[in-house]
Amino acid sequence: MKKRSKIILGVVAFVLLIAAMLTAFFMLREKPDEGTKSISIQVVNSTGETKEYKFKTDVLYLRQAMDEAKEKGLEYSGVESTYGLMVDTVNGEFAEFNTNGAYWSFYVNDAYCNCGIDTQPVNDGDVFKIVYTKS
Amino acid sequence: MNVRVKDIVLVGMMVAVIEVCKAAFAWIPNIELTSFWIIIFTLYLGKRTYFAMPVFILVEGAVYGINIWWIMYLYVWPLLSFITVRFRKMNSVIGWSLVSGVFGLLFGLLCSIPYIFIGSFGTDITAGFATALAWWVAGIPWDIVHGVGNFIIMLVLYHPITGIFRNLKNYLE
Structure with missing residues (x-):
């Protein structure tokens, strides 16, 4: 008993x-802010060159913001997974750990993102960095 | 402890079993048999597990590359073995399912420790705790999947696998 x-x-x-x-x-x-926000998405490629996309948006999560940035020339793709989209190609540059030992790191306001792009909140004034990282 | 050829072979087999199961379940996020095997090996193969653990961690580092998660592995898996030793007299499938389940639930919390140091780099310890907290909170849904998965795996496999180990007792000594 x-x-x-x-x-x-x-x-x-x-x-x-x-x-x-x-x-x-x-x-x-x-949690993301509601309403219009000014944000920036910066892509740092394998040569260290930075390309910036600045715009106003109402979206809540980074993936939606990246989709909006496509109109400004940002190109990205990846593989859908249970965790959300695993980005492997940005602006035509491929980085996948198992294939070429590199990956795309995501930062928000210089801190490493704690969430995947599908769940990373977007807040007013956020600066996102997508950095080609060689392991 | 005198290390015999048999012990070396068993260490190799333990690591192989863990790695094969890890690869087999890699497609399901946070469902793993590593916790289950570390508990069972600690219970039935005793101190040999202390040799298998560093080999497993080294193999993981060699295959997937050394990164922050590898630092976490250095203490989380030996901690599970230590907890198992503390409860070794327990003979209850629900009891071991709870041990494995709670370990899975707290896995993210344990793994957030390095972020205290990373987050406080260049600032203060408060920023470090904030970073670790944000990292842990973001992963809570997956910790719950991990904990519930560990609980069910132990519940299903405990009796069949411990039965095999009891039958092999004479060979394993």
Whole structure:
């Protein structure tokens, strides 16, 4: 009986831990600003050359902003995955770790993005950098 | 501990089993058998696991390249083995499923530790904790997948695999 109580207590604690983590996620996750925002997307290619796309947007997430930047000349593509789009080509330059040991790093205001492009929030004044990175 | 040829072979086999299972499940995000095998190997192969762990971590680094995640591997997997030793007298499938499940749930939190140092570089420790917190929070949905996956995997595989290890006891000593 004592063993059974311990098991029930353990399972309840496990479920409560999941509930606490979900609460933390919804309370603390990065959220995008609503409304019009001025943002910049900078692409740093393998030679260190930077190309900047500055514009105003209403979108909430980086991928939508990158789609809007296509009108200004940004080109990108990648592979869809459970985590969202894994970008491997930007402005015609291919970087994929398993193929050529390089990858595209994403930064927001000089800090490494914590989310993929599908879930990376866009806020007013954000400067995104997409940097060709050789491992 | 005297290291015999048999021990070296078992270390190689442990690493091979973990790596094959890791590759087989690579297509499902955060579902892995590494936690399951480290718990089982620690329980049934004892101190040999302490040799297998660094080999596994080195192989991972050699295959996928050394990066921040590799620093995390240096302490998260040995920690799971240490926790297993602490609970080694427990003989309950639900108990081990909870150990593996909670480890999966807290995996992101444990892995966020290096970001405290990365985030405080050039600023202060507060910025480091903020960076680690943001990194951990962003990955919480995947930590939950990891924890629930670990729980179910242990629940399903514990009895069949421990049964095999008990039958092999004489060969493994």
